[in-house]
Amino acid sequence: MPNRRVHRPKTRRGQGLLQRSTMGGTVSAPAASPMSSASPALDSAVPVRLAADRERHFWPAVWALGVGSFAIGTGEFVIMGLLPEVARDLGVTIPQAGHVITAYALGVVVGAPVLAVLAANWPRRALLIALMALFAAGNFASALAPGYALMNVMRLLTGLPHGTYFGVAALMAASLAPPGRRAGAVGLVMSGLTSATLAGVPLAAWLGQHLGWRAAFVLVGAIAVLAIVLIHRGVPDDPAPHGASPLRELGALAHTQVWLTLGIAAIGFGGMFAVFSYVKPLLTEVTGLPLDGVPLVLALFGAGMVGGNLAGARLADKALMPTIGGLLAWSALVLGAIPFTAPYTVAICINVFLLGTVVALGPALQIRLMDTAGDAQTLAAALNHSAFNVANALGAWLGGVAIASGLGWTSTGPVGVLLAFGGLVVFAVSLRVRRRMRARGAAHA
Numbered sequence: 001m002p003n004r005r006v007h008r009p010k011t012r013r014g015q016g017l018l019q020r021s022t023m024g025g026t027v028s029a030p031a032a033s034p035m036s037s038a039s040p041a042l043d044s045a046v047p048v049r050l051a052a053d054r055e056r057h058f059w060p061a062v063w064a065l066g067v068g069s070f071a072i073g074t075g076e077f078v079i080m081g082l083l084p085e086v087a088r089d090l091g092v093t094i095p096q097a098g099h100v101i102t103a104y105a106l107g108v109v110v111g112a113p114v115l116a117v118l119a120a121n122w123p124r125r126a127l128l129i130a131l132m133a134l135f136a137a138g139n140f141a142s143a144l145a146p147g148y149a150l151m152n153v154m155r156l157l158t159g160l161p162h163g164t165y166f167g168v169a170a171l172m173a174a175s176l177a178p179p180g181r182r183a184g185a186v187g188l189v190m191s192g193l194t195s196a197t198l199a200g201v202p203l204a205a206w207l208g209q210h211l212g213w214r215a216a217f218v219l220v221g222a223i224a225v226l227a228i229v230l231i232h233r234g235v236p237d238d239p240a241p242h243g244a245s246p247l248r249e250l251g252a253l254a255h256t257q258v259w260l261t262l263g264i265a266a267i268g269f270g271g272m273f274a275v276f277s278y279v280k281p282l283l284t285e286v287t288g289l290p291l292d293g294v295p296l297v298l299a300l301f302g303a304g305m306v307g308g309n310l311a312g313a314r315l316a317d318k319a320l321m322p323t324i325g326g327l328l329a330w331s332a333l334v335l336g337a338i339p340f341t342a343p344y345t346v347a348i349c350i351n352v353f354l355l356g357t358v359v360a361l362g363p364a365l366q367i368r369l370m371d372t373a374g375d376a377q378t379l380a381a382a383l384n385h386s387a388f389n390v391a392n393a394l395g396a397w398l399g400g401v402a403i404a405s406g407l408g409w410t411s412t413g414p415v416g417v418l419l420a421f422g423g424l425v426v427f428a429v430s431l432r433v434r435r436r437m438r439a440r441g442a443a444h445a
Contacts, residue, residue: 069192107159187313268423271416304356312360338413
C-alpha cells in the first residue's frame with residue numbers, strides 16, 4: 001500500500017501550554033507530546049470537570065437563594081393578615097393601615113430599576129448579601145416603628161431590594177443550571193416565594209396574633225439573616241459580568257421585546273390579582289363559607305402557586321413562547337370560571353387552587369427577559385418584578401371598580417379575563433415583531 005501522510009490537527013503552543021476551546025472560553029493545560037495520548041483524555045475531562053463543578057455549586061446556591069425568596073415572600077404577604085392588629089396599634093383605620101401594603105409595592109417598583117442600575121458592576125454574591133441585609137434591616141425597623149407615618153417609610157424602604165434580589169437571584173441560578181434547565185432553576189428559586197404562602201405567612205400570622213404584629217416582622221428579619229449566612233456559604237463568589245456598568249444596564253430599555261415582555265407581565269398577570277384581592281368576601285358573601293374556612297381555601301391557592309411555579313418552569317424549558325401564550329389562555333379560562341363556580345363550595349375550592357397555578361407564567365417571563373435584554377441582564381430581570389407589582393395594583397384597582405359599580409363580587413372574574421386577553425394581545429404583538437425582525441435579518445444575510 002502507498003504510504004499515507006497523516007495530517008495532525010494544529011494546536012497553538014506557547015510556553016509549554018496547549019490552548020483549547022471549551023464552553024467557558026479558552027483553557028490552558030500543559031502540552032502533551034506528539035506520541036502521548038493525554039490530549040484526547042484532557043479534552044474529554046475538562047467539560048466533565050466543568051459540569052461537575054457547576055453541579056457542585058448549583059444546589060447549595062439554589063437552596064440559599066430560595067431561603068431569601070421565602071423571607072421576601074413571607075414579609076410581603078404577612079401584613080395582609082395582620083391589618084386589624086396594625087390599625088389598632090397605630091391608631092388608624094383598616095383602610096389607612098392598608099397603605100403600608102401600597103408603600104411596600106411602591107418600594108418594589110422604584111427600587112428594582114434604581115438598585116439594578118446603581119449596582120450593575122457589583123459581584124453578584126456581594127450584591128445579593130447587601131440586598132438581603134437591607135431587607136432584614138427594614139423588617140427589624142418596621143417592628144420598631146412608633147407611628148403610622150414612620151411605618152409607611154419603613155415598608156417603602158423594605159420593598160426597595162425586592163425586585164433586584166429576585167432578578168439577580170434568577171440570573172445566578174440560570175448561570176449555574178445544566179443546559180436546557182434555566183427556567184427550572186429560576187422556578188426553584190421562585191419556589192421560596194410561593195412556599196411562603198403555604199408555610200411562612202401562616203406561621204408569621206400566628207406569631208403576630210399571639211405575640212403582636214411586631215413579632216411577625218422580627219421573624220421575617222430573622223429568616224433574612226439566615227438567608228445571608230446561606231448565601232455567603234453556598235453562592236459562588238463570581239465577579240461582575242465583564243464590562244458591566246450602569247450605562248450598559250440602561251441599554252435594556254432600548255430593546256422593544258423587553259418592553260413587550262414587561263407589558264405581558266403587567267397586564268396579563270393582573271387578572272389573577274383582580275380576583276385574589278377580593279377572594280375573602282367572595283368566599284364569605286357568595287359561597288357562604290364561614291370565616292374559619294377561608295384560611296383553608298387560601299392554603300389551596302398557595303398549593304396551586306407552588307405546583308404551578310414548578311410545572312411552568314419545566315414547560316418553559318421545553319418550549320418558551322408556546323408556554324407563555326398557553327398560560328395566558330389558561331389564565332383566561334380559570335378566571336372566566338369564577339362566576340360559575342363561586343356559589344358552590346367544592347367548585348370554588350378547585351377554582352381557587354387553579355387560580356394559584358397562573359403564577360406559572362413567572363419563570364417563563366423571567367427567562368424571556370434574559371433572552372431579549374442582551375448585555376443588560378440585571379435591569380431586565382429586576383424589572384420583571386416591578387411589572388408584577390404593577391399587575392397587582394392594576395388588577396386590584398379594576399376589580400374594585402367593578403365591585404363599586406354594583407356588578408357584585410363575582411365580577412372580578414370577567415375583569416380578570418379581560419386582563420388575560422390584554423396580555424395575549426401584547427404577546428401577539430411580540431410574536432409579530434419577532435417574525436419581522438427575523439425576516440429582516442434573513443434579508444440582510
